[in-house]
Structure formats: C-alpha cells, structure tokens
Amino acid sequence: MSVSLSVLMESSPSPILLCPSIEARDEKSVLFDASKFQKQSNLPTEFMWPRGDVVQTQEEELNEPLIDLEGFVKGDDKVTAHAVELVRTACSKHGFFQVTNHGVDSKLIQAAYQEIDGVFKLPMNKKLSFKRKDGGFSGYSAAHADRFSTKLPWKETFSFGYRGLHSDPSVVHYFRSALGKDFEHTGNSGLILGTGPHCDPTSLTILHQDQVGGLEVFTDNKWHAVRPRQDSLVVNLGDTFMALCNGRYKSCLHRAVVNRERERRSLVYFVCPKEDKVVRPPQDLMYRWGETREYPDFTWSDLLDFTQNHYRADVATLQSFFRWLPSSSF
Ligand SMILES: O=C(O)CCC(=O)C(=O)O
Ligand SMILES: [Fe+2]
Numbered sequence: 001m002s003v004s005l006s007v008l009m010e011s012s013p014s015p016i017l018l019c020p021s022i023e024a025r026d027e028k029s030v031l032f033d034a035s036k037f038q039k040q041s042n043l044p045t046e047f048m049w050p051r052g053d054v055v056q057t058q059e060e061e062l063n064e065p066l067i068d069l070e071g072f073v074k075g076d077d078k079v080t081a082h083a084v085e086l087v088r089t090a091c092s093k094h095g096f097f098q099v100t101n102h103g104v105d106s107k108l109i110q111a112a113y114q115e116i117d118g119v120f121k122l123p124m125n126k127k128l129s130f131k132r133k134d135g136g137f138s139g140y141s142a143a144h145a146d147r148f149s150t151k152l153p154w155k156e157t158f159s160f161g162y163r164g165l166h167s168d169p170s171v172v173h174y175f176r177s178a179l180g181k182d183f184e185h186t187g188n189s190g191l192i193l194g195t196g197p198h199c200d201p202t203s204l205t206i207l208h209q210d211q212v213g214g215l216e217v218f219t220d221n222k223w224h225a226v227r228p229r230q231d232s233l234v235v236n237l238g239d240t241f242m243a244l245c246n247g248r249y250k251s252c253l254h255r256a257v258v259n260r261e262r263e264r265r266s267l268v269y270f271v272c273p274k275e276d277k278v279v280r281p282p283q284d285l286m287y288r289w290g291e292t293r294e295y296p297d298f299t300w301s302d303l304l305d306f307t308q309n310h311y312r313a314d315v316a317t318l319q320s321f322f323r324w325l326p327s328s329s330f
Contacts, residue, residue: 062217062224064090066232070101091245094219095199095237095252098226102233109208112267119158132159134309155195155258198313199251200238201303201321204271207234209256212264218253239318240273240300246281247294253315275301296322 067086071079090097119127119140132139142156197218209215215226215234226234236252258264273279280297295318306321307313 060224061227067097067099068101069099073103091249095250096217098232098234100232195256197255199253201307201313201317202238202270202272203240205236206269209266212262214257214264216255240279243279243295246291273300
C-alpha cells in the first residue's frame with residue numbers, strides 16, 4: 001500500500017509573523033511583530049480580505065449529527081450502515097462531517113499540541129532555520145508571504161510529510177475499501193482571516209481544532225461555525241476526492257477565522273494520492289452510476305505543483321487547475 005500523508009500544524013495569530021512590511025513591500029520578506037497589530041484597528045493591509053470575499057460571520061453553529069465510529073471500528077454491520085448513510089448525506093451536501101470514537105488517543109492529540117507549541121515559541125531566526133523550501137513539504141512557513149503579497153493568511157504553519165503508515169485512520173480505511181485501488185492515498189473576524197475561504201486540493205483532510213474555535217464551513221448559502229469538540233475529528237473532502245467521485249461528493253468550502261484575544265491552533269492531517277497516480281473515478285462506479293466524466297484525468301503531482309507554485313487554493317482551484325493544465329481540454 002502506498003501512502004502519502006502530510007501533517008500541518010498551525011497557530012494563528014502568532015506573536016510574530018513573517019510577511020512583507022508595508023514600508024518594504026518590494027524588498028524580500030522581512031520580519032515584523034504582528035502582536036503590535038493585534039490590539040490596533042489599523043491592521044496591515046496584506047491581511048485584509050475584500051468584503052466581497054468575506055461573507056458576514058454567522059453566529060450560527062453548524063448543526064450536523066456527530067458520527068460515532070465505535071460500531072464501525074468494532075465491525076458492527078448495522079451500526080456501520082447507519083454511519084455510512086450519515087457520511088453519504090454529509091458528503092453529498094457539503095463534504096464535511098465530524099467523527100467521535102475515532103480511535104485516536106486524546107492524550108496523543110494533547111501531546112501534539114504541546115510539542116508544536118514549543119516549535120512556535122522558538123525565536124524567529126530558529127524557526128527560519130527550518131523554513132519550508134520552495135515546492136517542499138516539510139518545514140516552517142508564515143503567512144505565505146514568500147508566495148503572495150495580498151490576502152495573506154494570518155497564520156504560521158509547521159508541516160511534515162511521510163509515507164508508508166502501517167495502519168490507516170479508520171475513516172481512510174473506510175474510503176479505501178469503498179473506492180478500492182483508485183483510492184491509493186499515499187483577529188478581526190470577518191475581515192482578517194486565519195485561513196481564507198478555500199477547498200483543500202487534497203483527497204481528505206482530518207482536522208482537530210483547539211477550544212478557541214474559528215473553523216467555519218459554507219453550507220446552505222451561509223458560513224457556519226464548527227463548535228470545537230475535544231473528542232472529535234473533523235473530516236473534509238478535498239478537490240481530489242471530488243474528482244475521484246465524479247463530483248458526486250463535494251469538496252468542502254471552509255475557512256478559519258482568528259480573533260484578537262486568543263491564539264488558535266489546529267492539527268491538520270492531509271491525505272493525498274501518490275504523486276504519479278492518475279486521478280479518475282473507478283470505472284465500475286461510473287458504470288453503476290451511469291454518469292459521464294465531469295473532470296479530466298490528472299495526477300496529484302500536477303495539482304500539487306499548481307497549488308504550491310502557481311495558485312493559492314481557493315473555492316475555484318480545480319477549475320483554474322484544468323485551465324492551467326496544458327493537456328486538459330477543459
Ligand atoms: O485551521 C483550520 O482549522 C483549517 C486549516 C485549513 O483549512 C487548511 O490548512 O487547509
Ligand atoms: Fe483547508
């Protein structure tokens with residue numbers, strides 16, 4: 001089995017961010033102390049999102065059933081069938097669901113937060129010593145300031161990738177059994193966003209946010225807050241999964257809003273295909289569904305290159321990618 005996974009840990013807003021200063025916009029990225037801005041009304045324009053991009057924050061919480069994986073993990077067919085139905089409904093509607101009894105030890109999650117806190121508290125020069133290289137997977141990055149100059153995310157991340165897990169998280173295992181070999185996976189809310197509205201280009205995203213909250217999902221024409229739950233994991237479908245399912249299941253449109261009072265952290269686990277794997281829906285599914293193809297073939301390495309080097313993931317990544325892809329006639 002080939003597995004390609006990467007884990008992203010993010011903390012926002014951070015006391016120090018790396019981004020272009022307003023005075024030195026044409027110079028290479030320079031350091032400035034973002035904590036100075038945290039209590040001011042005059043926030044750096046690089047972090048401002050045009051109002052058109054930002055739907056007014058709804059206080060409304062997403063009211064979706066929490067999916068209990070206990071029966072599935074234990075192999076209880078009846079309980080699994082019910083969970084599958086809930087997952088199917090959620091994926092058809094907005095590509096998002098939350099699971100409990102997922103088998104990931106909560107102590108491990110807390111330990112990961114503690115570990116990553118130590119990394120983010122390092123002095124900036126230390127963090128820059130393991131800066132993520134262009135086109136690379138692993139390392140520290142801040143605000144994407146090295147790649148984009150406007151609408152910067154108010155966050156810093158520490159990412160690392162690895163392959164060849166011995167066991168799958170149960171939800172990955174489920175999709176794998178359903179899709180077979182075709183699923184080889186290797187603060188100023190409302191204006192300043194930790195992570196702007198986007199769909200993940202990856203296959204699946206499994207996420208834990210801390211108790212500060214801020215994750216929002218777009219569904220029923222509105223943004224809905226996802227209440228943080230210590231015991232649950234959020235699962236988002238990404239663009240690659242949507243392409244694998246011929247658009248039947250939706251790539252989840254989401255964002256993370258930060259606030260001026262408390263730092264927010266999240267642990268994000270991206271599941272991606274093997275680089276050279278051609279992404280296309282399984283033929284027997286297409287046959288069974290009687291559908292024609294919605295998307296052309298592509299490889300994860302092309303989509304990865306596009307989103308790492310040419311385009312920051314947003315709501316229209318896949319369409320833009322197909323226009324960009326030379327062999328695509330879309
Ligand atoms: O921090 C979060 O809760 C969301 C992060 C996210 O959407 C991403 O990194 O793709
Ligand atoms: Fe995301």
